[in-house]
Amino acid sequence: MVAWAVTNLVSLGKATDAILSENYRSILAAENMVDAIERQDSGILLMYLGDAQKGIAQFRENEMGFLAWLARAKDNITIAGEEGLVQSIETDYAAYRGRFSELTDMNAAAGSPFQSSDYQETVYPLFARVREACIGLRNLNEQTMYAASVNAGRVARRAIWSTVAVAASASIVALIFSLVLARRIVEPIRRFMEASRKISLGDYTVQVPVETGDELGRLAGEFNQMATQLGRYHEMNIDQIIAERNKGEAILASIEDGLVVFDTRLKVTGINPAARRFLDLNGPENALRCCEDILPASDVCNLIRKTVETGIQPSIPDEQRIVTLSKGEKPRHCLFSVTAIGGRDRSLSGIVLLLKDVTRLKEVERLKSDFIMAASHELRTPLTSLGMSVDLLLEHAAQGLAEKDRELLQAAHEEVHRMKSLVNDLLDLSRIEAGRVEMEFENVPIPTLFDHVQAVFKSQTGMKEVALTMAPAGDLPKVRADANKIVWVLTNLVSNALRYVGKGGHIQLTALRIGRQVHLSVRDDGPGIPEEYQSRIFQKFVQVKGREAGGTGLGLAICKEIVRAHGGAIWVESAPGRGSTFTFTLAVAR
Ligand code: ADP
Numbered sequence: 001m002v003a004w005a006v007t008n009l010v011s012l013g014k015a016t017d018a019i020l021s022e023n024y025r026s027i028l029a030a031e032n033m034v035d036a037i038e039r040q041d042s043g044i045l046l047m048y049l050g051d052a053q054k055g056i057a058q059f060r061e062n063e064m065g066f067l068a069w070l071a072r073a074k075d076n077i078t079i080a081g082e083e084g085l086v087q088s089i090e091t092d093y094a095a096y097r098g099r100f101s102e103l104t105d106m107n108a109a110a111g112s113p114f115q116s117s118d119y120q121e122t123v124y125p126l127f128a129r130v131r132e133a134c135i136g137l138r139n140l141n142e143q144t145m146y147a148a149s150v151n152a153g154r155v156a157r158r159a160i161w162s163t164v165a166v167a168a169s170a171s172i173v174a175l176i177f178s179l180v181l182a183r184r185i186v187e188p189i190r191r192f193m194e195a196s197r198k199i200s201l202g203d204y205t206v207q208v209p210v211e212t213g214d215e216l217g218r219l220a221g222e223f224n225q226m227a228t229q230l231g232r233y234h235e236m237n238i239d240q241i242i243a244e245r246n247k248g249e250a251i252l253a254s255i256e257d258g259l260v261v262f263d264t265r266l267k268v269t270g271i272n273p274a275a276r277r278f279l280d281l282n283g284p285e286n287a288l289r290c291c292e293d294i295l296p297a298s299d300v301c302n303l304i305r306k307t308v309e310t311g312i313q314p315s316i317p318d319e320q321r322i323v324t325l326s327k328g329e330k331p332r333h334c335l336f337s338v339t340a341i342g343g344r345d346r347s348l349s350g351i352v353l354l355l356k357d358v359t360r361l362k363e364v365e366r367l368k369s370d371f372i373m374a375a376s377h378e379l380r381t382p383l384t385s386l387g388m389s390v391d392l393l394l395e396h397a398a399q400g401l402a403e404k405d406r407e408l409l410q411a412a413h414e415e416v417h418r419m420k421s422l423v424n425d426l427l428d429l430s431r432i433e434a435g436r437v438e439m440e441f442e443n444v445p446i447p448t449l450f451d452h453v454q455a456v457f458k459s460q461t462g463m464k465e466v467a468l469t470m471a472p473a474g475d476l477p478k479v480r481a482d483a484n485k486i487v488w489v490l491t492n493l494v495s496n497a498l499r500y501v502g503k504g505g506h507i508q509l510t511a512l513r514i515g516r517q518v519h520l521s522v523r524d525d526g527p528g529i530p531e532e533y534q535s536r537i538f539q540k541f542v543q544v545k546g547r548e549a550g551g552t553g554l555g556l557a558i559c560k561e562i563v564r565a566h567g568g569a570i571w572v573e574s575a576p577g578r579g580s581t582f583t584f585t586l587a588v589a590r
Contacts, residue, residue, distance in 0.1 A: 001163075001170045008159035015152035022078040023145035029073035030138035033089070034131055036066035037096075041127050044100065047107070048119060056104060063097065073137065079144045082137065089133040096126040188216045192223060204231030258334070258355035261341075264308050264348055266291045266301070278325055278332060278355050295353075297323045304338055304351050311348045313340050322358065333359045366434070373430040376423045383423055387416045418550065425554040429540070432561040439485065439565055443478040443589035446511045446518065452487045453494055453509065465503050468494065471510040479518050479586040481566055486586070489559045490522065493582045496555060497524035500547070501579075517568070517585045525579040534572050559584070 043058030070090060077083045099122050191208050198206040204227055208220040252259055258275030262268060268289050276282065279294050291301040300323055303314055318335070325332045334355040343349035390413045398406050431437045450470045461468045479486075490509070497507045501524045508523045529537065529544060536542045538560045541553040556570075563570045563584045574580035 001166050004166045005163050008155075008163060012152065012155050012159055015148065015155045019145055019148045019152065022076070023141040023148060025076045026073055026078070026082065026141040027138050027145065029069040029076070030134045030141065032069040033066055033073070033134040034138070036062040036069065037093075037127060037130050037134065040066065040100075041123075044103070044119065044123055044127075047104075048116060052104075052107065059100060066093065079140065081140055085133055085137045085140065089130055089137065092126055092130045092133060096123070096130055099123055099126055185216075188220065192220075195223065195227070199227055199230065202234075204228070204234055256357070258353075258357070260294070260353040260355070262291060262304060262308075262351045262353065264350060266305060266308065266351075268294060269350065274357075275355060278334060278357065280325075295323075296325065300336060300338075300353070304353065307338050307340055307351055308348060311340065314338055322362075323355070330359075332357060333362045369430040369433050372426050373434065373436075376427040376430070379423050380420075380427065383416065383420050387413075387420055390416050418552075422552045422554070425552050425558060429554055429558050429561060432558065432565060437485075437565070439482040441480055441482055444481050444483045444486070445478050446473040446476050446520070449481075449483065449486055449490060449520075450509050450511075452483075453490045456487075456491055457494055457498065460498060461507075464498060466498060466501055466505050466507060468507045469509070471508065473511040476511050476513055476518060478589040480589045481586050482562075485562045486520075486566075489562050489584065490520070492555045492559050493522040496551075496582075497522055497526060497580070499551070500524065500526035502526070513588065516588050518588060519583050519585055521581050521583040523579065523581040528576040528578050529572060529574040529580050530576055534574060537572065538570065 039062040040059045043055045043062065045055070046052075046058060047055030049055075070086070070093065073086050074090075077086060103118065103123065188208075188211075195206045195208050206227055207224045210217050210220045210224070252270075252272040255272070256274055258278040259270070259272040260268060260275045260279075261270035268291070271279075271281070271294075281294060291304055292298065295301055303316075307314055321335055321337065323334050323336050325334060335358045336356070337354045339352045339354065340348050341350040341352060390409065394409055394413055398409060401409065428437075450473060454468060454470065457468055494507060494509070501507060506525050508521075510521045510523065512519045512521075527547070533542070533544050537544070538556045540557045543551065543553040560570050563586075566586055568585035568587070570582065570584035572580055572582050
């Protein structure tokens with residue numbers, strides 16, 4: 001298009017240039033020649049009028065101009081007829097000049113004035129012919145110039161139309177070309193998009209055709225390779241997931257403990273055969289049932305719900321983690337634990353409930369308690385008479401015995417009493433464990449409990465120079481308790497403290513209300529309890545090594561059973577060398 005426009009502009013330029021070079025210069029020359037010859041003629045007339053000198057000067061002056069313009073006209077002969085006209089001008093002008101010279105020579109010789117007849121006959125006709133020829137030259141060039149200008153106009157119009165036509169066809173070609181190009185580029189991209197969509201839907205068999213060897217072709221090759229690799233990874237992942245799932249299912253099916261998995265809406269999402277057995281559930285319809293639908297223990301469901309709400313795993317003592325499932329003929333006792341399953345971003349994604357069947361253990365425990373109860377009951381009577389006999393012997397026959405025998409008798413007396421208290425403790429403990437001790441609950445003021453304890457230890461604290469103090473508890477509410485049993489617990493805790501604090505030590509009884517509970521504490525500044533023992537000393541026969549001090553190791557176990565029978569809890573806070581604080585809870589009386 002640009003080439004076409006340039007060509008047009010060049011031809012338009014040529015057309016206008018032709019006007020200038022071919023015609024305009026000739027017209028200018030003709031005009032000036034007419035002008036010069038007219039001035040020459042007026043110079044001749046001046047001579048006739050008597051001013052010969054001025055007339056001659058004017059003639060000669062314009063003669064130079066005329067000849068110069070004539071020379072230019074001769075140099076610019078470009079059109080037909082122009083040459084003839086210039087020749088006739090040249091010839092006639094030469095004659096005209098010759099005639100003028102004759103006139104001036106004659107005039108100078110004769111010294112007479114010019115005759116107008118000379119002018120009319122000889123000079124004027126030549127002047128008129130030269131002038132006519134000059135005008136003819138000008139007209140010829142004017143006509144040619146007009147024709148050239150018409151031609152230039154035609155060239156310009158043709159240039160406009162042809163340029164428009166060429167521009168239009170160039171636009172159409174460009175449009176077709178861009179459409180073809182766009183199709184060539186867009187079509188492969190569309191194929192890539194389609195293939196990507198299929199891959200995102202899981203179809204890894206998709207392939208993009210490789211048609212060209214350019215960048216798009218190479219990209220298609222790479223894309224196909226990527227899809228194949230993705231397909232392989234996918235297969236591998238699925239195989240791995242299936243293997244892991246099968247492994248998990250095999251483990252769950254083979255373990256003896258029951259496992260139930262809940263989602264965060266407490267719907268069952270998984271349950272193993274053992275749990276089905278424990279909960280007496282058959283068939284797959286248990287999936288997506290609620291916790292309460294499968295588990296007849298609302299407190300466990302509440303615990304799971306609380307775990308979901310707070311996201312914190314509950315820490316509850318072992319004895320409160322027993323759930324009794326009595327769906328079958330025999331009740332089944334299960335030790336349960338609730339574990340939160342963390343998601344990827346550490347948020348909660350579910351809950352696992354583990355049920356461990358402890359029915360047999362419970363049964364063994366019960367048999368053991370029954371045996372201990374029976375044995376200690378049977379042992380108590382002979383031990384009592386044995387104790388009484390040893391006491392009587394010590395009282396009446398000791399003086400007659402040798403020193404060594406008296407010591408043996410004294411040792412027998414102490415051992416019998418130790419055994420008696422052990423048997424009594426064992427009997428008490430097994431009775432409480434078996435639930436055979438009836439609690440006589442009443443609303444008890446805390447100062448009453450404290451006063452009892454103080455009365456019991458009055459003489460002992462005095463002897464050992466130990467200060468037993470009580471924090472004011474007058475404004476505390478009454479507690480719901482069996483007063484005798486709680487006094488027993490407090491007495492046991494104080495007697496332990498008394499046994500371990502040194503001379504001049506301190507024991508303090510405090511009570512503090514926290515919510516619907518009162519916390520009762522016995523604090524001492526004795527040797528304290530090593531950390532590894534703190535959770536174990538409430539078990540039977542557990543004593544801190546090297547600190548047995550004549551006890552049975554059953555006192556704290558009995559305390560725990562009594563507190564548990566009251567629905568409370570007992571624990572110790574201690575650091576070696578910094579004393580111990582035993583605390584238990586009782587419910588506030590309604
Ligand atoms: P025991 O009859 O041996 O006192 P307990 O069950 O009452 O049995 O106590 C268990 C063990 O706990 C004791 O043997 C003792 O080692 C430790 N113990 C209990 N109370 C205290 C205390 N106030 N200070 C230090 N140790 C204590």
